[in-house]
Amino acid sequence: MRAMTVVPGKADSAAVTEVAEPPESDGSVLVEGVLVGICGTDVEIVSGAFGRSADATRMVLGHESLGRVIEGPAGSGLNPGDLVAGIVRRPDPVPCPACARGEFDFCRNGLYSERGINGVDGYGSERWRVDPYYAVPVPPELGRLGVLVEPASILTKAWDQVDQVGARSWYEPKHVLVTGAGPIGLLAALIAAQRGYAVHVLDRSDQGPKPALVRDLGGEFLTELADLKAAPDVVIEATGVGQVVVACAELLPPAGVLCLTGISPSPDSIDVQMDALTRQLVIRNAALVGSVNAAKRHYADAVDVLLAADRSWLDRLITRTVPLADWPAGLVKEPDDIKVVVDLRA
Structure with missing residues (x-):
């Protein structure tokens, strides 16, 4: 074969x-x-x-x-x-x-x-x-969209991690920032929209189908972090780009959570004033957490997310x-x- x-x-x-x-x-x-x-x-x-x-x-x-x-x-x-x-x-x-x-x-x-x-x-x-x-x-009604179960499981696991970290304190996020509008970022945005959060998606290019997909979720598409109008309670980072990670960490409000799901293949290094960044994170009780792969339960959660989504949007x-x-x-x-x-x- x-x-x-x-x-x-x-x-x-x-x-x-x-x-x-x-x-x-x-x-x-x-x-x-x-x-x-x-x-x-x-x-x-x-x-x-x-x-x-x-x-x-x-x-x-x-x-x-x-x-x-x-x-x-x-x-x-x-x-x-x-x-x-x-x-x-x-x-x-x-x-x-x-x-x-x-x-x-x-x-x-x-x-x-x-x-x-x-x-x-x-x-x-x-x-x-x-x-x-x-x-x-x-489920048969998903048809070919079932191929999205595995990538969606990565995000149901990531959101599980965010919820567990957020639960250390009073937790009621309203604004979510997703960085990167590839499949992982868009699925992260889908889950955020399903939860009723205000969704903002950052990507370096506003060409092609990505902006419309974000807007059709009720979200805001951005090409610059400076255009973000509210501090994100949660960031799902899907680019792995060091400069983006640091910039998002600096944006976190008190008890904010940044979940890292992307790994950049680039060997580039960046200069970071770690003392200042660490001080901000500590004083704000902010958290950075990495998330990779998924457990079996996250696959079942992914099926539920896909079933609840608009089929034409997923397509x-x-x-x-x-x-x-x-x-x-x-x-x-x-x-x-x-x-x-x-x-x-x-």
Whole structure:
């Protein structure tokens, strides 16, 4: 069968490759691959920046998945024809205290694996297998939008972290700033709008579909932080750009929360007056928290978020679909791209 593959650590090795059928050791649920989303992590793996295969050879890429069940074991609740998304991370084999409690997104010893990223083949093949525990049911009414479950889970986890930090004190946020209007930023803004917060989204470019998507959420689109009219109670930072992170940290009001979800591939460093910034954060009881990956419960929350959203708005996030036969074309960003997906059946 065909698959999206790459040699981890080797730049520009992306290819369509014939691979063996998925082994039963991957799980008892056999799935037909439908769609896989491409994100910045995939681009970095293809560039050779990181990624690790189980046997140091080619790895099947793809962690943002949507598939259709071919075979599901009795008692799994999964039947032929059901749509599913696969959870990305697997707990370490030790396991650490966090992994032992199902919080593998907080693995303490770094021995976890991740489908299509770290030590385990991904979901970018014509067929894949998964254990029922790691198969997230996708309601049929979501259809192709089920490919957004995994990226949405990143944000439901991030908002979970924000809520837990905010709960240290009286917590009733009103203004939310999201930095970066890519898929992660727009999904963060979607959740903020669903919660009834005033939403502001910052992006360096006001060209293409992003401003309209923000406005259609009832939000304000900005290209300069100076245009922000109110201090944000919560910032969801999705760019990973150091200058943006520092500028947002300086904006936080008393008990404000800044959640970092982006990692910049750039090696650039910036000069920061840390003493002054630390003083501001301490005096204001402000908090910076990092958030990556998601636990199983966040995937279920992501399905709920997508079901509550306007389908036509979500559909506009998927701006381009490329066939498996030419999937590397999806790695090359086009001007109006937001979310590019690969059709594993084409």
